Amino acid sequence: MSTQRGNNQRSRPQKHKNQTSFKNNLHDTSQRTKLINNIQVSDVCVKCKGIIEWKIKYKKYKPLTQPRKCVRCNQKNVKQAYHVMCTDCGKKLGLCTKCCELKEVVTGKPNDQEQLKLDNEMKNLLQSLPERKRRTFLRYLSKKNEEGDEAKSEEKQKEDLKNKLEALRANDSADKEDLDYSDFDDFDSSDE
Ligand SMILES: [Zn+2]
Numbered sequence: 001m002s003t004q005r006g007n008n009q010r011s012r013p014q015k016h017k018n019q020t021s022f023k024n025n026l027h028d029t030s031q032r033t034k035l036i037n038n039i040q041v042s043d044v045c046v047k048c049k050g051i052i053e054w055k056i057k058y059k060k061y062k063p064l065t066q067p068r069k070c071v072r073c074n075q076k077n078v079k080q081a082y083h084v085m086c087t088d089c090g091k092k093l094g095l096c097t098k099c100c101e102l103k104e105v106v107t108g109k110p111n112d113q114e115q116l117k118l119d120n121e122m123k124n125l126l127q128s129l130p131e132r133k134r135r136t137f138l139r140y141l142s143k144k145n146e147e148g149d150e151a152k153s154e155e156k157q158k159e160d161l162k163n164k165l166e167a168l169r170a171n172d173s174a175d176k177e178d179l180d181y182s183d184f185d186d187f188d189s190s191d192e
């Protein structure tokens with residue numbers, strides 16, 4: 001017997017112990033599992049974060065198929081599974097968006113937010129480009145993705161893309177000027 005009556009302290013180590021920890025993507029390489037594994041749990045307290053991360057790890061996590069009603073503002077604003085309050089209400093009231101208790105919550109990493117800002121910035125830049133340049137950039141982007149330049153950090157790669165975008169834009173306004181002062185209609189041959 002591993003324990004004596006009335007003694008809950010185990011006196012010997014566990015008999016059968018896993019050699020490696022459980023990996024939820026060992027036999028499942030689906031996109032769904034990949035996406036779920038990438039979820040950054042935030043705007044909840046440490047305890048709730050742990051609960052949700054446990055669900056993710058042991059494949060109990062069921063993503064929401066559609067936003068659910070926030071218990072506070074009644075808007076269909078809750079996008080994360082297991083959260084009951086929307087991020088805005090949680091932030092406003094300083095509550096955990098899962099257990100709704102007044103606790104310190106885990107926020108998304110500032111680094112992620114910065115990255116996101118850069119992404120938005122890039123999106124705006126991309127929107128400001130004419131269709132032709134946009135395609136040029138998207139081709140450049142997919143080429144970069146194929147190359148999968150692992151040596152460069154993600155940050156460096158984004159910097160790279162941003163430079164490319166800005167170069168395209170600069171070169172776009174140069175094109176326009178050229179057209180303004182030129183009588184040629186078919187001047188458009190530069191970087192295709
Ligand atoms: Zn709300």
Ligand SMILES: [Zn+2]
Pocket residue numbers: 044045046047048049096097098099100101103
């Ligand atoms: Zn909580």
